[in-house]
Amino acid sequence: MKTGKKTVRKKAEKKxxxxxxxxxxxxxxxxKKKQAVVTEEKxxxxxxxxxxxxxxxxxxxxxxxxxxxKTGIPSADIIKYFFSLGFMVTLNQSPGKxxxxxxxxxxxxxxxxxxxxxxxxxxxxxxxxKLLIPRAPVVxxxxxxxxxxxxxxxxxxxxxxxxKEHGLITQKIGAYKVELGEKGSIVFLDTPGHExxxxxxxxxxxxxxxxxxxxxxxxxxxxxxxxAINHAKSANVPIVVAINKIDKPNLNLxxxxxxxxxxxxxxxxxxxxTVFVNVSGLTGAxxxxxxxxLVLMGExxxxxxxxxxxxxxxxxxxxxxxxxxxxxxxxxxxxxxxxGDIFITGEVRGKVRAIIDDWNRKIDIAGPSTPVEILGxxxxxxxxxKFQVVKSEKVARQxxxxxxxGHIQKETGVKKVTxxxxxxxxxxxxxKKLNLIIKTDYVGSVDAIKNIIDKIPxxxxxxxxxxxxxxxxxxxxxxxxxxxxxxxxxxxxxxxxQVEEMAEKEGVEIRTYKIIYELAEDIAKAVEGMLExxxxxxxxxxxxxxxxxxxxxxxxxxxxxxxxxxxxRNSVAKVIRGGSIIFQGTILNxxxxxxxxxxxxxxxxxxxxxxxxxxxxxxxxxxxxxxxKVVKKL
Ligand code: GDP
Numbered sequence: 150m151k152t153g154k155k156t157v158r159k160k161a162e163k164k165x166x167x168x169x170x171x172x173x174x175x176x177x178x179x180x181k182k183k184q185a186v187v188t189e190e191k192x193x194x195x196x197x198x199x200x201x202x203x204x205x206x207x208x209x210x211x212x213x214x215x216x217x218x219k220t221g222i223p224s225a226d227i228i229k230y231f232f233s234l235g236f237m238v239t240l241n242q243s244p245g246k247x248x249x250x251x252x253x254x255x256x257x258x259x260x261x262x263x264x265x266x267x268x269x270x271x272x273x274x275x276x277x278x279k280l281l282i283p284r285a286p287v288v289x290x291x292x293x294x295x296x297x298x299x300x301x302x303x304x305x306x307x308x309x310x311x312x313k314e315h316g317l318i319t320q321k322i323g324a325y326k327v328e329l330g331e332k333g334s335i336v337f338l339d340t341p342g343h344e345x346x347x348x349x350x351x352x353x354x355x356x357x358x359x360x361x362x363x364x365x366x367x368x369x370x371x372x373x374x375x376x377a378i379n380h381a382k383s384a385n386v387p388i389v390v391a392i393n394k395i396d397k398p399n400l401n402l403x404x405x406x407x408x409x410x411x412x413x414x415x416x417x418x419x420x421x422x423t424v425f426v427n428v429s430g431l432t433g434a435x436x437x438x439x440x441x442x443l444v445l446m447g448e449x450x451x452x453x454x455x456x457x458x459x460x461x462x463x464x465x466x467x468x469x470x471x472x473x474x475x476x477x478x479x480x481x482x483x484x485x486x487x488x489g490d491i492f493i494t495g496e497v498r499g500k501v502r503a504i505i506d507d508w509n510r511k512i513d514i515a516g517p518s519t520p521v522e523i524l525g526x527x528x529x530x531x532x533x534x535k536f537q538v539v540k541s542e543k544v545a546r547q548x549x550x551x552x553x554x555g556h557i558q559k560e561t562g563v564k565k566v567t568x569x570x571x572x573x574x575x576x577x578x579x580x581k582k583l584n585l586i587i588k589t590d591y592v593g594s595v596d597a598i599k600n601i602i603d604k605i606p607x608x609x610x611x612x613x614x615x616x617x618x619x620x621x622x623x624x625x626x627x628x629x630x631x632x633x634x635x636x637x638x639x640x641x642x643x644x645x646x647q648v649e650e651m652a653e654k655e656g657v658e659i660r661t662y663k664i665i666y667e668l669a670e671d672i673a674k675a676v677e678g679m680l681e682x683x684x685x686x687x688x689x690x691x692x693x694x695x696x697x698x699x700x701x702x703x704x705x706x707x708x709x710x711x712x713x714x715x716x717x718r719n720s721v722a723k724v725i726r727g728g729s730i731i732f733q734g735t736i737l738n739x740x741x742x743x744x745x746x747x748x749x750x751x752x753x754x755x756x757x758x759x760x761x762x763x764x765x766x767x768x769x770x771x772x773x774x775x776x777x778k779v780v781k782k783l
Contacts, residue, residue, distance in 0.1 A: 205258045209246035210550035213238055216249060222256050230255065237625050243550065284454040285326065285334040285518035286447030287356055287480065290391075291377035292363030297393040300430030301363060302339060308436065320509040323465035323478040324520035333444040336480065336518050338465065356463045356480060356533075357381075359446050360388045361439070362414075366400045366427075370408040378412045389424045389446060390414055391439055396429040454517035459538040460486035464494055465520065467530040468591060469729050475499075475526040479536045486515045486538065491545050492523075494536040496552055498545040499526035529619060531592050584635035585672075586626050587617040588642050590729065594665065595619065598640065601669040612672060621728055622648055622659060631655040640668060643725050643772070646713050649688055661686065663733075686721055686774040690714025692749075692757065694769040705763035706740070706756045709771060717748045721774040722759045726766065735760045736773060 205220055217224040224240055230252050231238045238244045244252070250260045290298045306319055309327055319325065321339060328334045338357065360381040364374055381388050392405055406416055406425065415421020424442050428435035462481040470476050477494065479486075490501045502525030504512050515521045530536070539545050585602075589595050595617045602612050615635055616626070621643045630637050630652075637652070639661040652659050662668040696708035709716070718739040724732040740756035741749055749755040757771055 203258050204261065205253055206261050206263055207249055207253070209249060209262045210243055210547070211249060212241050212243045212550075214240045216252070220253060220256065220258060222252070226256075227252055232628075237628060239625060280455050280457050281453040282456055282517075283333075283448070284452050285336050286358040286443060286450065286452055287324075287336045287338065287518060288359045288361055288443055289338045289357040290361045290363055291381065292393075293365070293368070293371035293373040293377075296363045296365040296368065296371070296374070297430040298363050301361075301391065301393065301428065301436070302337060304430050304433050304436055305337060305440065308433065318509055320505070320507055320522070322505070322507050322520055322522045324480055325507040326518070326520060327440060329440060329444060332441065333447065334518070335440060335443050335447065336520060338480075356482070357386050358450060358452055359443060360386050361443070362388050362390050363393050363430075364390060364405055364409070365394045366392050366402055366405055367394055367397050369405045370412075375412065378414070387446065387450070388414060389426065389439070389442055390416075391426050391428045391435075393428050393430055395427045395434060396432050402427065452518075454483050456485055456516045458484040459540070460484035460490065460492075460515070460536075461538070462486070462536040464530045464532050464534045464536050466532050466593075467526075469529060469727060471726065471731055473524055474727075475529050477523045477526050477530045477536070479521055479523055481515045481517055481519045481521065483517055484538065486519075486521065486523075488513050490538045491540070491542055492526075492536060492538045493545045493548055493552075494526075494530045495534040496549060497526050497528040497530045498542075498549055499523075500542070501525050529592075583612045583672075584615050584630075585612065586630050586635050586637045587614055588622050588626065588637065588639045589617075589619055590641040592619055594640050597665055598638070598668065601665070602672060621645070622661075624648055624651055627652045627655055627657050627659075630657040636660065638662070638668060638672075640665065641730060643723065643728065643730050644688060646688055646691055685777060687777055688714065689720060689773045689775050690716045690751070691773070692716050692755065692771045694765050694767055694771065695754075697765045697767065698756075699763070703763065704758065705765055706738075706758050707765040707769070707771065709755050709757050711749050711751050711753050711755060712770075713751050714773070715748045715750050716755060716757065716771070716773045717775060718746065721776065722757070722762075723772045723774065724759065724762065724765070725770040725772065726768075731769075732759070732762045732764075734762050736771075 207216075207219065211219065213224050213227050216222070216227060228238060228240075231244055231248065234248075234251075238248075243249070246262065253260045290302055292298050305327060306325055309319075309325075324336055324338045326334055326336050360377070362374065362377055362381070364370060378388065390409060392402060394400075395402070406419070409415075409423075410419070410421070414423045416423060416425040418425075424446065426435055426439045426442055428439055430436075460481050461483040462479040465478045465480055467475065467477045475497070477497075477499075479494075486501065486504060488501050488504055492499055492501065501523055503523070504515055505522040505524075506512050506515070507520055512521070539548065587595060587598055589598065599614060599617065602614065622637055622639050624647070626637055627648060635657075637657060637659040639659065641663060642661070644659060644661060649659065651657075660668075660671070662671075690711055691713055692709035692711045694707045694709055698706045698708060700706060716736065716739060718736050720736050722732075722734055722736045723730050736757060737760040738756070738758035739746055739749060740758075741753070746755075759771070
């Protein structure tokens, strides 16, 4: 283990060597040339502790790169210093005020902090309060699987007649608004499908004003019905019950109602205060009544918002679009969102380049309770995160720096890596804990995986997620895994040869998956100690697309340069653009000049054709993977 660690350190040193040989000039305090010459010799022997103290003025939010520029301490040394303290910081991360102080002091500086330009998060002023107007309720549909949530949402979406007459097409942006003319309007959050829905449901309830609990008339209360009730109740969100599938024969609706009374959902007709509506998502029966009930409930809740001022909202979903870059779907809660607004959300910022509504229309402004798609972010945002318009780019940058700092400080406790811990574990002779680092394409997938892991029954081995994040598997993940004896699990994320090589050196296992259930199954089996040999993809090489030749509609050849390893015909191909896998298929044809060949080696040119993929762009990276049987270790 120790040798391994040394290798990493050496590697880190190597990488940063240029900075070492050409140290940046100290900005503060300025060093006169003459003095520098005189002290040059001394510098060789004087240890940092004995250097005369230099004063440095910091804001406390500097990242490693900025700190290096301000102090002249090579960034590699700063990173190594923190690593020796037990956590990792990358060039663009700030280690936080206290840690900045520590590293400066250990390099002979005395630190003074100056307050960054103070910024106060937007609060509704008294004047704005006067402008409060009623807003549409935000509704989440919850309930047991197959009880008809999606059907009801689809039926309501399709019932938006007025707009349909204008020939508009609905666009799925995580939520949609139903206008009921003079009666009012309602916003429905699309319950995310697949596994992440349990995690999202908990978050969804936070922006939800009303929960529609869908209970199938023929099945009645089921485990997820109870979960949904608990989520809504813990968030203090009122519930409207929709008893669905009333078109089915031989139903006993009273039985369902009775079951629900056990969870304090008593229909009005039985003296309770819960609204019950009988519906059929399939035939549309009762749907109008349900909508009217929701509008009434919204009125009773006296939901209000200010349509003026800088907008605030919540991220519903976010992803990278191949053509348009990062997309953030936001539900505006307060204020008026406008094209050109500067915004921040989590650790992402941007300028609103375009606003698109749930009818796929480009709009210029969006007021409270409006779901919209926003273009112009510098990254993918986190669902459930607050979205906030700020006054200027400068304010956005500064607020983000503060956030990033806070984030790192919060995480250092989790990321703590000590060689001693691993040593102790090895000494015990048995690994009782399975540490995982999880990297995924979407935030929802992280939640889904966490959810699955939570559900693994207790066993001798405790599964613990020490780090989870969206994005490609990086060298720092490998470092963290190596130091904390963890396995890296990637879900739909790219893996570079460089990272793979590093993992090999470090003895770190990286497992990538495309199907969440396979991942869940492997983890569960690992815990039970019964992993079977399996097929795994091994990266064999990477090539970069230099030219694109369209031979016909269905046939396009990418003129490539093999960057490393080798490209193999009939192997699995992954096309990477902007850090994301945009296509996965098979290398159908591999050409060297005019000849079809089995493989093409590093530093050579070749033509690549991928089955069912023609949309190459210059700069795309094509990875070639071979499948091989391996014994699972986890
Ligand atoms: P979800 O998992 O809760 O989203 O459930 P779905 O909306 O996917 O519905 C599950 C199944 O129930 C599908 O086969 C639907 O066609 C069916 N279904 C949904 N609503 C109704 C209904 O009102 N009546 C009948 N007969 N079937 C329904």
